[in-house]
Amino acid sequence: MTLLAFGINHKTAPVKIRERVAFCPEKLPEALQELSAHNGVSEAAILSTCNRTELYCGLDDSDPEAVLSWFRKFHGLDAKEVDPYIYTHPDRMAVRHMLRVASGLDSLVLGEPQILGQMKSAYSTAHDAGTIGRKLNRLFQHTFLVAKQVRTDTAIGASPVSVAFAAVSLSRQIYSDLSEHTALLIGAGETIELVARHLYENGIRQIVVANRTVEKAHALAAEFGGYAIALNEIPAHLAEADIVISSTGSQLPILGKGMVESAVKARKHRPVLMVDIAVPRDIEPEVGELDDIYLYTVDDLQEIIDEGLRSRQEAAQQAEEIIETQVAHFMGWMRSLQAVATIRSYRGRSEAMRDEVLEHAMRQLRAGHDTEEVITELARQLTNKLTHEPCVQMKQAGYEGRLELLDTARELFNLKIPEDNL
Incomplete structure (x- = not known):
């Protein structure tokens, strides 16, 4: 096949x-x-x-x-x-x-x-x-x-190669256990959906989605057990967030320095990771000047992504080596199937010979013959029957000069022949 x-x-x-x-x-x-x-x-x-x-x-x-x-x-x-x-x-x-x-x-x-x-x-x-x-x-x-x-x-x-993956990887570096933290995601597009999925798979405690269209935010948040808010509700919820990731199409910043400063005070200066992956930016650059705020932009993430790609490419070379070895193993199994019919036929003939010799020995024992003599004769007859046809074929191969068949026989039966006899 x-x-x-x-x-x-x-x-x-x-x-x-x-x-x-x-x-x-x-x-x-x-x-x-x-x-x-x-x-x-x-x-x-x-x-x-x-x-x-x-x-x-x-x-x-x-x-x-x-x-x-x-x-x-x-x-x-x-x-x-x-x-x-x-x-x-x-x-x-x-x-x-x-x-x-x-x-x-x-x-x-x-x-x-x-x-x-x-x-x-x-x-x-x-x-x-x-x-x-x-x-x-x-x-x-x-x-x-x-x-x-x-x-x-x-x-x-293992290494991040997308903006969404990189943003979540950064979150895991800063907060080792995401199950104790809340993420505020601003926007409801494809990138934020991927971020939400990665956060959810990494065990984030709570996801809050803020978007201009609340219905769209609700549909996304519901998929991951979170809740939705409108953009104008962000000031009331910002202090809850340990992680803020934003990606909208807004032409003006959504988070300003004053709003974030108020949230930091309400949090009693517990640190916040903010990742702005929007172009134009959603978070005013001055926010990064605040104590307890760790602000990263899409350019910062690009460095993580480039390093991730290099790491994956190196891993891919290792993977290719594994695959080549495993392809050989599977093809070996495929080839072995071709021998199944031959093995079945050989075993069937050998078992028929065994049964014939065994039946003769059992008759001898029932007739009262000496047990040791019967067993010795059984072994002799079985050996002769099993080796007769291969020996005939090897002699004929030698006579005809088909030395490759003799080489195959030595390999097949694992025979060690002294060099002076070759």
Whole structure:
């Protein structure tokens, strides 16, 4: 069987193409059933995210082009529309590709962890649809273990590489235990949503979201067990916040020096971390002059992000080494399957010989023959039966000069032959 991984991703296709080949969750089981019923396809799984759509298949005799043809037909696309964006990876390349994807090495953000969860969901859906067989099942399980090893043995996901991640990493450096602190997030856009998610995952005690549109702030805050306020309510709540992170589109500062100074007094000078990731700035620069206020801007975070990228790139090199080793292990397992039929046949014949000799020995014992003589004869007969055919074949190989077969026999039976006998 041939393994095949193919599809498109953020590197090969623009979003207008990625949208057209995405599989919606409701239709995914149907698509899997249809694909696995395709002539020559024995196993199938589909991974479909906003950044990639990939199909992982086990093929018996089918030409990969036949599977690509099904893919085009399912989405109603001509070859010229989608083929320039498609990559195909057979066998060993397919294994390497899946390991790299699951480990975050092929992601838009190097080392991001979400893709592993998405791949596990793809496996679960295919398993429930009954389209996962022995080989893809083993490959997915191997993939999950390798991704875990990469996370454990390298720092691929440890360093911040986004503004939101960097802001939360800074919070963790200043407040080691976020479960004892409250965060005020100003704005309700994508960046603040990511900040809220990171804070929530790191155990923040309370999240307060302030936004011009309170309904939008409420929707975001509710997702993380927090509460929402309007921008004009910030002065009444600012003293509660140990962490303030702001990212709005305002053209004028939202937090001035006077407002923050009043909050510091109300807090009895307990320190506050403020991170302004807005352009133009949401927090007046003079706020940074106040005692007990630690103010960082987007430029300060950029240094953290650049260092994080360097750290992840170094970790990625280590991850690639792990993956190469694990690809070899999986391909070794695949090759070992080719020996299964031969091993089964050999064991079956050996067991038949054993049963024949054993039955003869049991008759001898029942007839009252000496036990020691019976056992000795059993061992002699079994040895002769097991070695007769291999010895005949090796003699014939020697006669015909097929020395490579003799070398194989020595390796197969782990024979140590003195050099003077060779």
